[in-house]
Amino acid sequence: xxxxxxxxxxxxIKQGSSEHMPELILTYRSNIKNERYVSIMFTTYYxxxxxxxxxxxxxxxxxxxxxxxxxxxxxxxDMDVLANRVINKLKDISVGERIELAPITSNYNNxxxxxxxxxxxxxxxDNLDVSIPYINIEDICSLRDNKEVGIITDIxxxxxxxxxxxxxxxxxxxxxxxxxxYTPELLNILKEYNARATFFVLGDHVEAFPKVLERMVLxxxxxxxxxxxxxxxxxxxxxEIKEEIDKTQKAIKAVxxxxxxLIRPPYGxxxxxxxxxxxxxxxxxxxxxxxxxxxxxxxxxxxxxTLKECKDKDIILMHDLYPTTLExxxxxxxxxxxxxxxxxxxxxILENQ
Ligand code: NI
Numbered sequence: 001x002x003x004x005x006x007x008x009x010x011x012x013i014k015q016g017s018s019e020h021m022p023e024l025i026l027t028y029r030s031n032i033k034n035e036r037y038v039s040i041m042f043t044t045y046y047x048x049x050x051x052x053x054x055x056x057x058x059x060x061x062x063x064x065x066x067x068x069x070x071x072x073x074x075x076x077x078d079m080d081v082l083a084n085r086v087i088n089k090l091k092d093i094s095v096g097e098r099i100e101l102a103p104i105t106s107n108y109n110n111x112x113x114x115x116x117x118x119x120x121x122x123x124x125x126d127n128l129d130v131s132i133p134y135i136n137i138e139d140i141c142s143l144r145d146n147k148e149v150g151i152i153t154d155i156x157x158x159x160x161x162x163x164x165x166x167x168x169x170x171x172x173x174x175x176x177x178x179x180x181x182y183t184p185e186l187l188n189i190l191k192e193y194n195a196r197a198t199f200f201v202l203g204d205h206v207e208a209f210p211k212v213l214e215r216m217v218l219x220x221x222x223x224x225x226x227x228x229x230x231x232x233x234x235x236x237x238x239x240e241i242k243e244e245i246d247k248t249q250k251a252i253k254a255v256x257x258x259x260x261x262l263i264r265p266p267y268g269x270x271x272x273x274x275x276x277x278x279x280x281x282x283x284x285x286x287x288x289x290x291x292x293x294x295x296x297x298x299x300x301x302x303x304x305x306t307l308k309e310c311k312d313k314d315i316i317l318m319h320d321l322y323p324t325t326l327e328x329x330x331x332x333x334x335x336x337x338x339x340x341x342x343x344x345x346x347x348x349i350l351e352n353q
Pocket of ligand 1: 175230266267
């Protein structure tokens with residue numbers, strides 16, 4: 001695209017026809033479907049003496065380790081069923097225009113797997129696209145709404161929580177997850193020592209990692225709301241703050257049927273304006289020790305700061321985003337237990353204040 005763009009720019013300059021500054025903007029978005037299919041949508045916008053927006057997608061199957069095409073999950077014999085549904089949907093959005101779209105796989109290979117629907121780009125150059133909810137093609141397609149994946153059916157299995165109110169307690173908390181890179185290993189470490197923690201998750205991450213969330217609940221941890229996409233709430237309008245919070249509660253509820261009781265706004269903001277938008281069943285919490293793990297990205301700094309400052313009923317802030325934090329937890333958990341701390345959730349601290 002870059003070469004094509006530069007070439008066209010040069011031609012334009014030679015012809016003296018360029019009236020405005022040429023622009024080339026490349027953006028992408030991505031989604032992981034069912035913890036297996038990676039979908040990436042590239043948008044190339046360029047403007048020379050005309051402007052155009054081209055959308056292309058790449059889909060990859062992590063399990064089979066190969067590129068994903070439409071026939072990977074829709075049988076060839078069902079292609080005409082799919083074509084019918086796409087064409088019907090097209091009729092609704094492109095009034096008066098007749099679109100021919102034969103039921104052959106090559107016509108349907110430019111697609112994006114969203115959380116709840118599959119989006120087909122019919123003509124990549126003029127943004128004609130159709131979204132088909134998975135639920136409308138469940139008879140021919142094995143993909144499902146993310147919310148149907150990983151729902152905990154056996155919530156009764158939550159481990160019994162032992163807690164001695166007379167013994168020291170401390171709450172480790174991790175913000176900005178979940179992810180597949182560090183969160184599962186973090187859960188492994190906590191599990192090894194039978195320790196509990198609190199995870200403040202982002203709403204727009206939860207759909208992609210239902211299994212990780214499920215583990216959190218089943219292994220006795222607490223999940224808190226960290227807003228949908230980490231916006232600075234104080235800069236938003238009241239209704240936008242409310243939406244950031246509600247959307248996240250709903251996303252978590254949809255994936256694992258769990259309702260967070262705690263919210264930690266990004267950057268630990270706790271203004272009146274934010275508090276006014278909280279539903280009654282959500283408590284705003286921040287922390288008492290900030291490890292600044294994001295800043296130092298140094299295992300020893302995180303460990304030393306925590307051990308030097310910690311006392312009974314402290315809430316420690318970390319992020320499940322860095323390998324250095326993971327290593328710090330590997331050292332801290334046994335050390336804190338050695339010092340007679342019970343590693344508990346933030347709600348458990350609040351209940352025992
Ligand atoms: Ni954060």
